[in-house]
Amino acid sequence: MPKVFQLAHVALGVPDPAQAREYYVDTLGLSPVASDSGAEYLSVGFAHHDLVLEKGDGRRLAHVGYLLSPGTGLDDLAKTLGGAGFKAQIKSDAQPGVAKLAEVEVVPGHTVQVYEAGDAPAPGFSGKGIGPLNMGHVAIVSPEAPKLVQFYRDVMGFHETDWIGDLATFMTCNSDHHVINVVNAPVNMVHHLAFQLSESAEHARAADTLRRAGIKTCWGPSRHTAGHNLAAYHKDPADLLIELYTDMDVFVPELNMCQPRPWHEHLPMRPRKWGLDELSNWGVDFQYDLARG
Ligand SMILES: [Fe+2]
Numbered sequence: 160m161p162k163v164f165q166l167a168h169v170a171l172g173v174p175d176p177a178q179a180r181e182y183y184v185d186t187l188g189l190s191p192v193a194s195d196s197g198a199e200y201l202s203v204g205f206a207h208h209d210l211v212l213e214k215g216d217g218r219r220l221a222h223v224g225y226l227l228s229p230g231t232g233l234d235d236l237a238k239t240l241g242g243a244g245f246k247a248q249i250k251s252d253a254q255p256g257v258a259k260l261a262e263v264e265v266v267p268g269h270t271v272q273v274y275e276a277g278d279a280p281a282p283g284f285s286g287k288g289i290g291p292l293n294m295g296h297v298a299i300v301s302p303e304a305p306k307l308v309q310f311y312r313d314v315m316g317f318h319e320t321d322w323i324g325d326l327a328t329f330m331t332c333n334s335d336h337h338v339i340n341v342v343n344a345p346v347n348m349v350h351h352l353a354f355q356l357s358e359s360a361e362h363a364r365a366a367d368t369l370r371r372a373g374i375k376t377c378w379g380p381s382r383h384t385a386g387h388n389l390a391a392y393h394k395d396p397a398d399l400l401i402e403l404y405t406d407m408d409v410f411v412p413e414l415n416m417c418q419p420r421p422w423h424e425h426l427p428m429r430p431r432k433w434g435l436d437e438l439s440n441w442g443v444d445f446q447y448d449l450a451r452g
Contacts, residue, residue: 172215207256268347304343
């Protein structure tokens with residue numbers, strides 16, 4: 160049973176939070192909720208924040224937050240983490256909108272925060288720009304990916320749902336095929352951040368919205384193999400890849416398989432090691448470098 164059940168927020172270090180904020184508010188369509196100590200707190204529509212923009216090196220993960228599973232107390236979690244050799248700190252009022260959280264630096268450059276689902280000011284869906292449904296997953300690159308995977312799997316109870324060669328591991332704490340994708344490469348960075356659209360026709364509207372904002376769609380839409388999401392990628396002002404997706408596989412942990420879909424070429428669709436040249440199910444390549452973006 161995973162100790163957490165949902166990705167809560169991603170905090171990015173970006174060179175110019177105010178400039179990045181313009182893109183995330185005007186083009187992506189997030190709602191600004193708070194500014195605090197130079198950091199910008201942005202909401203997709205319900206939570207206090209899904210995304211935090213902090214001043215820092217471009218494409219660095221400042222921290223990633225998850226919501227604590229019901230019945231798992233923060234103090235108990237900290238004890239579990241301690242027993243596994245990870246020193247967790249309980250912090251109060253460490254960031255706006257979160258009264259209490261447990262924080263652990265799993266490996267250098269990867270800080271995890273866990274907290275209970277708390278107050279949600281529900282600023283509403285802004286109606287601007289692309290307007291995603293939610294922030295669904297983050298893909299991170301780490302020189303210590305094996306240790307990260309071990310932490311998420313063995314300590315936090317995540318499921319491994321697919322692999323790409325020996326490079327990338329897809330992991331989930333709920334029924335989404337992945338909420339995090341860990342890439343093993345000798346650099347600490349965020350590979351991409353992914354937002355779910357309401358339906359596949361939204362890909363066309365999103366591409367037109369991006370075009371009006373002077374932003375090119377780099378790749379897609381095309382259907383991935385791992386997760387089978389229909390994905391399209393563009394870059395934010397800090398050169399971070401942003402994925403827009405629909406149609407992601409639904410993972411059923413009790414069966415160790417994804418719910419069958421007509422486009423699956425493997426039935427049952429169990430966790431599978433895909434080849435490095437098998438990023439796209441349609442043969443329309445995603446030309447990004449898995450280790451760089
Ligand atoms: Fe992705």
